[in-house]
Amino acid sequence: MRIFKIGLLLLSITMFGQEDEKVLKKIYNTSLSDGMSYAWLDHLSNKIGSRLSGSVGAQKAVEYTQSELVKLGLDRVWLQPVMVPKWVRGEKETAYFESAGKRYELNICALGGSVATPQEGLRGQVIEVQGIQEMKSLEADQIRGKIVFFNRAMEETLIQTFQAYGGCVDQRYAGAMEAGRLGALGVIVRSPNLRLDDFPHTGSMTYGDLPVDQRIPSAAISTNDAEMLSAYLKKDKGLQLGFHQQCIQMEDVESYNVIGEITGSEYPNEFIIVGGHLDSWDLGDGSHDDGAGVVQSMEVLRLLSMQESKPKRSIRVVLFMNEENGLRGGKKYAEEAKMNNENHVMALESDAGGFTPRGFSFDCSDEEFAQVKSWEPLFKPYLIHYFEKGGSGADIGPLKSEGMVLAGLRPDSQRYFDYHHAANDTFDAVNKRELELGAATMTSLIYLYDKYGTAKKMTLPVKN
Amino acid sequence: MRIFKIGLLLLSITMFGQEDEKVLKKIYNTSLSDGMSYAWLDHLSNKIGSRLSGSVGAQKAVEYTQSELVKLGLDRVWLQPVMVPKWVRGEKETAYFESAGKRYELNICALGGSVATPQEGLRGQVIEVQGIQEMKSLEADQIRGKIVFFNRAMEETLIQTFQAYGGCVDQRYAGAMEAGRLGALGVIVRSPNLRLDDFPHTGSMTYGDLPVDQRIPSAAISTNDAEMLSAYLKKDKGLQLGFHQQCIQMEDVESYNVIGEITGSEYPNEFIIVGGHLDSWDLGDGSHDDGAGVVQSMEVLRLLSMQESKPKRSIRVVLFMNEENGLRGGKKYAEEAKMNNENHVMALESDAGGFTPRGFSFDCSDEEFAQVKSWEPLFKPYLIHYFEKGGSGADIGPLKSEGMVLAGLRPDSQRYFDYHHAANDTFDAVNKRELELGAATMTSLIYLYDKYGTAKKMTLPVKN
Secondary structure: OOOOEEEEEEEEEEOOOHHHHHHHHHHHHHHHHHOOHHHHHHHHHHHHOOOOOOOHHHHHHHHHHHHHHHHOOOOEEEEEEEEEEEEEOOOOOEEEEEEOOEEEEOOEEEOEOOOOOOOOOEEEEEEEEOOHHHHHHOOHHHHOOOEEEEOOOOOOOOOOHHHHHHOOHHHHHHHHHHHHHOOOOEEEEEOOOOOOOOOOOOOEOOOOOOOHHHOOOEEEEOHHHHHHHHHHHHHOOOOEEEEEOOOEEEEEEEEEEEEEEEOOOOEEEEEEEEEEEOOOOOOOOOHHHHHHHHHHHHHHHHHHHOOOOOOOEEEEEEEEOOOOOOOHHHHHHHHHHHHOOOEEEEEEEOOOOOOOEEEEEEEOOHHHHHHHHOOHHHHHHHOOOEEEEOOOOOOOHHHOOOOOEEEEEEEOOOOHHHHOOOOOOOHHHOOHHHHHHHHHHHHHHHHHHHHHOOHHHOOOOOOO | OOOOEEEEEEEEEEOOOHHHHHHHHHHHHHHHHHOOHHHHHHHHHHHHOOOOOOOHHHHHHHHHHHHHHHHOOOOEEEEEEEEEEEEEOOOOOEEEEEEOOEEEEOOEEEOEOOOOOOOOOEEEEEEEEOOHHHHHHOOHHHHOOOEEEEOOOOOOOOOOHHHHHHOOHHHHHHHHHHHHHOOOOEEEEEOOOOOOOOOOOOOEOOOOOOOHHHOOOEEEEOHHHHHHHHHHHHHOOOOEEEEEOOOEEEEEEEEEEEEEEEOOOOEEEEEEEEEEEOOOOOOOOOHHHHHHHHHHHHHHHHHHHOOOOOOOEEEEEEEEOOOOOOOHHHHHHHHHHHHOOOEEEEEEEOOOOOOOEEEEEEEOOHHHHHHHHOOHHHHHHHOOOEEEEOOOOOOOHHHOOOOOEEEEEEEOOOOHHHHOOOOOOOHHHOOHHHHHHHHHHHHHHHHHHHHHOOHHHOOOOOOO
């Protein structure tokens, strides 16, 4: 059946002025021709490197970004103390399997938060499952004493790769907890990566409230190795897999969120925040996750400082600590904001990589969403087309309150999981222009929210 | 002054059916989960390599793509002979400059079509200019006997990088011709690359009808080296630059456009074509330029072959020879189409890299453009937002006639000039998913044009 659809009559109200077009042009031009984000990322990635919570790198990153924010001449720059978990990977992990007398090495890494294997390593038969549900459907003796191999791949037909990630990350996060409950020996997870390559991808996992004696080691192997292991298992169900990791969960240590503020000239008690997370996993240097978000957020305040008039509302950059394995920084910031009765009206996070920005996703009311949709035409010259309702960012999530606008930058996501939490998440994987376009896109949104306020408390335009 | 703009009342007519949504979904799913484009590109790039017109690689690419099209079981596959220029780079070029007794090596490559330097190389004083216009404004003796260094950079504030390329490519294409006329010794051009790196980028140049004795050697140096040379010239106007290249323009040789066709079931005499160019420059393996466009175009016919019903119009894939240094393939195809009175209604080219597709640009009438704009909503789930009037592709340009629709795939362009015509345009720079998304996007557009026809001769929907 062929049908013709006749679209709706659409009344579009665009609430912005020609002056705004000029301001956005200047913001993009400055970011692309005289930006700081790439140089900052170079330092963060190449001079400091990985920044796992509680590590020396994380501490150096706190000091470096604090000192760079001070140089910008903001009204206030400070550190917000927060206790964070400290997990240490220890010596490089090893793994192999043996089939028909031959030994095959595997590219492996411990999952963040996992316990170690015994000193001599762990060895056993493997049971492959496509997820937690399939594992639970098996007989007890199919799991007990075995190494459970979670091999559900990311769904490649999904256009937005974060959806594909969401569809399989549960096996990484909770696989060991559930398998431990069933008496498994250990857990091996296929790395959540859409590409076939040799990088194992780490990431957080939990044991929940599982008794300590049921906590089993869990690790990720590369997608190529997951394919190989699965192929060998089809021929040899009895093959033996061994792995060795010496990671340790230590006592919590003190760390910091790094915060900088331009105090609002008209509504200093209305807060707009922009941020990313300062911590990273320990395998690469965390350039995409989330060095990019950190330097883009810093650039937002720098670019706003360069505007002719000071922001009306108080704009804060918040560089959150411990997004990766605890979210302690995000929780702490929200807790103190509440305690101090701070009125946060809008928050934006960049934590999806430093790729070409496509737009934003918004967690807000319909009224608020209508306002931001009205700004779409302003962004079109910069090829920013994506304005949709959806999630925002993990760190700003705890701030959520009625009437507030939470937003997440949405860069192109096709290559993100090639690098995510792996040793190849390094500076050379970030393109300067793509990073700078993201910073300019974020700055433009914050500029508009500062100028007009959120829809709920919109600043009515006055002739002047 | 702040103003509020009230938008227009907009009547949008969407001319497509729910069936189309299902077809597009299937096209994208198949391309992403069971596509051939990446495997074809792997062969073209890694087994064959570079494909400069008249080279062994170009001939192998003709044979390979022909045989792959035959395997698809198309109605017709044939080679269209075309005479092409044959230019050979010869041994690796060298260059240096000397200042204050020190020697600095430069990363250099001859421009395609350039003459060689004398056997012993060429050496002289350098005059830096920002373009042809500036050169022409100088006194004759400032140019005569000198090496002209064209150092105009791509404009980094332009969002669409092809515009930035368009703004400086004249110095590469015509710089040597104009400088030769003024008695210069040679020409060095800054590579058109938005990034600072060490890769020299080749590309076509012309001497026009300049007498042979005025034809001077021209070459490109990397952006890092252009910056270095310019900095040294500021301190030492008398510095000496030398370069050596042994390229040769040979006699034209016979080559081929590779063409495959699915003959239309209802309107076999209406032709829709999709293509890219089979030749590439010789420094990398031409994966982005234009291996990507070649395999995506082949994939369009494969994906259309897999549809339930045969296309109504005749769909041709045309793999053009010699886009890079002559456009002979494009001209030949158009010439024969005209001679045979073939009615070409629509043509699509992919020649802007294998990056995430953003949409299309259309060279067509307002009436035709209104039709394709009505299809936009169908593409939104695939994050295809860009439908604008503009250029299409060099190879399909000669086909242009009134009433015809010419279109170009528009992928994300931020990284394209990092690789364009340089040694790093290799297979590893192409992401599988991005390539596949492009192929699916192209297939979807061709599917719609086949089903509905162009606006001028739209197939009226019938109830069945």
